[in-house]
Amino acid sequence: MIALVFALSLATPGWAQPPASSNNAPTQAVDPAGDAAFDAALPPLDSVAPPPAPAAAAPAEPSVAPPAETDLAQPLPPLAGFDPTPDLGKAKVPSAEEARIRYSVKVEGLSKLGLEDEFRSVSELDAGKHKAANSAQVQARARDDVALAERLLRSEGYYDGVASSTVLPVPNQPGQVAATISVTPGPRYGFGQIAVTGAPPEPTAIARKALPLQTGAPIRAVQVEGGEAQVALALPQQGYPFAKVGQRDILLDDQSHTGDYSLPLDAGPRSSFGGLQTKIAKGTGGLNPRKKGKKAKPQKPQKPVDPKTMFSVEHLNVFPRFKRGDPYDSRKADDLRQALVATGIFSTVAVEPVDTHTQAADGSEIVDLMVTQRKGPWRTLSGSAGYGTGEGIKGEVSWTHRNIWAPEGALTIGLIGGTLEQGLNASFARSNAGQRDRTFAISGGFDHSNYDAYNAKTLNVGVNWSRQSTPIWQKRWTWTIGAQIIGTNEKGAALDPTGDRPRRNYLIAALPGQVLYDRSDDLLNPTKGYRLLARISPEASIRKGFKGYARMTGQATGYLPIGKSIVLAGRALMSSIQGASLDDIAPSRRIYVGGGGSVRGFGYQELGPKDAQNNPTGGLSSTELAVEARYRFGNFGIVPFFDAGRLGQTSTPGISHLRYGAGIGGRYYTNFGPLRVDVATPINRQPGESKIALYISIGQAF
Known part of the structure; x- marks a missing residue:
């Protein structure tokens, strides 16, 4: 190129030379079409020789006529008789095993960023279980994973990051390929200026406080989206129900590797x-599906509400x-x-x-x-069942109409069936009666119990007011007050080893009341905190005269978490009957100890003094202590426990002559509480006591 330019500079034609001028006037452009010197410099046209003519082709030898195509001369078959189905009889179709290959996956550059686990959890290559039909399919998956890796990089603030993939055959291993995803993150961007725009100062300050973004911190998508969600929650919580969060804007600076963040906000009125x-x-009437080939069933007209x-x-x-x-x-x-x-x-x-x-x-x-x-549906059928040593199998079924007397007047009819207890009861309850979570209830029923301690046929009617906790609002203070009238015919303690147990009639009036202070974290399955309960029931019994007394109970339970999987739970209970002797009190109203909700290792009501026929007599006071370690893994749990208790014949509780039981339990945790199975044995077992006690129920022991 340099030589060509030089030659051109030497052979410049006369028409291109600038005209001579004594006064160095500026050069004027010359039109070659009107320049005589330019025409003279051109060679004459007759001196230009025409190009040589091409050589004559050799004469072709006579060709032989191709044989006639007889098939083409035949008429075409009609289209109606043409079969478009291909003949696969001689085609070779590769088997599924021949069409599949295996591949390995290697990821480079994400581990040091802490993103490899997240990448692999949604990777197309890993989702394919390292098998594919061919290399093209592996390459397609690799391309998807490249896009995934770059999205992950951007979500963590690596906006300049790039990813690439290679898919190569493995040497000396037919049917094997190696896929590699390589990531180069580049610099990480951090927040520059952070601003909330478009709103008055008060809601702007609320939004900025709720937005957990700091200048200099890495720009992470999850933090940005979470912060904006917090803004959308905080403003309606602080007086701005109609606040609207706009579309964020992040302006990146590739020199300082920062991004200025701004969030438009329409706060609305305070x-x-x-x-x-x-x-x-x-109601919408629901879906109306139909099977193929059948007409849809006509929808029933909805009843007006x-x-x-x-x-x-x-x-x-x-x-x-x-x-x-x-x-x-x-x-x-x-x-x-x-x-x-x-x-x-x-x-x-x-x-x-x-x-x-x-x-x-x-x-x-x-x-x-x-x-x-x-x-919604107002009628409910529910049931529960359990088993306890000494208590037998017991099941309950109840039917409830929640709004039979509007508003919130519920009628419940319950049936109790078991090996040792049967009964029928009904109750009417008005929920939220004049105050939220306050309930007024009237109840009555018949019950037949045939335990070792007593055989009772009982009619009862009662009324009570209560303020109770709910799963929505677990209250610190709850209470119940009420009144009961009980008529019962009972067999009590045997007077001699062989005689029949005497049967007596009792008419009892009671005014039960209860107060609970609850600082636990859950109603059904507490893991921390404590509860304090006090219960008192002044009662009057009529049997050959009038006798008044009071039944009292105090209980404390506590829950202490140890690590993330273990809860140490403890319970202490004392109860007493004041004002009457044991003979003045109906056997079913006495105090008993033993069972799944008392001292485990003993059968129901089994711990304590016995009569002449080795039946529990009940007592006037009790002390119960229990401790258990609740270890939970997933929806299952193991609970070793140790219980202690005593039953006294006097009205003063004590801790002397305690009896002990130990065992282990299993738990299956459901959304309505844990299913409990406990197995225990008494320590220093006495004659007539169970060797092994089994308890199956719903809910923790305490």
């Missing part, structure tokens, strides 16, 4: 609670834990919804804020809550 509104939602059977605004006002004018808090609105769902009256309940477009005295917008009610 609001306070107003009143409640309600409406009834109609009677508004009188649902909750009025007056009854709804029992549930809120807020007052009109309180700052809006979405947690309290959700608590209202959960409490309504817990009644069992509704299939679903929606609680949504409604702007009334009016202002309170403090300038906040008044917001009502719209409660949308959708009727």
Whole structure:
């Protein structure tokens, strides 16, 4: 190229030379078409020789005519008779084993970032179990994994990171290939400036406090998304029910490897609670599937919902834990919804804020809550069963109509069947009676018990008021007060080794009451905290005269977690009957010790003094102690335990002459409580006591 330029510079034609000028005037462009010197410099056209003619081709030898195609001369077959199915009779189809190859997977660069486990959990190569039909399929999976690796890098702030893949045959191993995913993360980006925009100072400050992002910290997608979710939760909890979080913007600087984060926010008006509104939602009617070839069955018309059977605004006002004018808090609105769902009256309940477009005295917008009610199934059939040594097999079945007398008037009929106890009872309970979680109940029934300690046929009727904990709101203080009238015909202790046990009639009136202070963390399966219970029941017994006395019980339970899998649980109980002798009290109202909920290792009511026929007599006081270690792994658990107890014939509890039992139990944890199986034996067993005691029930022992 250099020589060519040089030659051109030497052979510049005259028309391209700049004209001479004495005064160095600027060069003027010359049109070659009108330049005589340019025409003279061109060679004459007649001196240009034409190109040589191509050589004549040799004469071709005479060709032989191809043989005639007789098949082509035949008429085409009609299309109607053409069979498009290919003949595979002679085709070689590779078997499944021949079509499959195996491959290994190697990941480079993610382990040091702590991302390899997450990568492999969703990897296409690993999901294929290292088998494929051919190399192309392995390469396709590798490409998907490259895209996955780059997404993971970006999610952790490595925005310049790149990934690549190779799929190569393994030498000397036919049918084997090696897939390698290589990752180069590059620099990690951190947060630069962090800003919440578009809202007044107060909600902006709330949002910024809820946003756990710090300048200089790595830009991680999970942290950003979690922080924005916290903002969306925090604002409705602090007076802004209509707040909307916009689309974030992160501006990256590839020089400083930082990203400026901004979050637009539409906070809406600051609001306070107003009143409640309600409406009834109609059912959707459900799906109406049909089998192939059959017509769909016509849907049954839905019965209209009677508004009188649902909750009025007056009854709804029992549930809120807020007052009109309180700052809006979405947690309290959700608590209202959960409490309504817990009644069992509704299939679903929606609680949504409604702007009334009016202002309170403090300038906040008044917001009502719209409660949308959708009727649910009101009838329930339930059952439970258990077994205990000395108690036998026992099962209970109950039928409940939760809204037979609206609102929340429930009728329950229960049946008890077992080897040693049978009964029938009914109760009417009005839930949330004038106050949330307060229940008024009337109950009555018949029970026949045939235990070693007594044989009783009992009629009872009672009434009680209670304030109880629920799974939604576990209260620290709960209480129950009531009244009972009991008529019972009972056989008590035997007076001699061979005679019949005397049968006596008792009429008993009682005023039972109970207070519980609960600082545990769970109603059904506590793992930490403690509970303190006090129970007292003043009673009067009429049998050949009037006799008054009081039955009292105090109990403390505690739960201490040890590590993540073990809970150390303990229980101490003392009970006493004051004001009467043992003979003045019906056998079924005395104190007994032993069984799955008492001192394990002994049969039901087995521990303590015996009569002339070796039957438990009951007592006037008791002491019970228990400790167990609850080890849980997944949905299963193992529980070794050690129990102690005594039954006294006087009214004063004590710790002398304690009896002991030890054993081990298994647990299967369900969403309604643990299924318990305990096996125990008494220590220093006495004649007539069980060698092995077995207990099967639902719920922990305490």
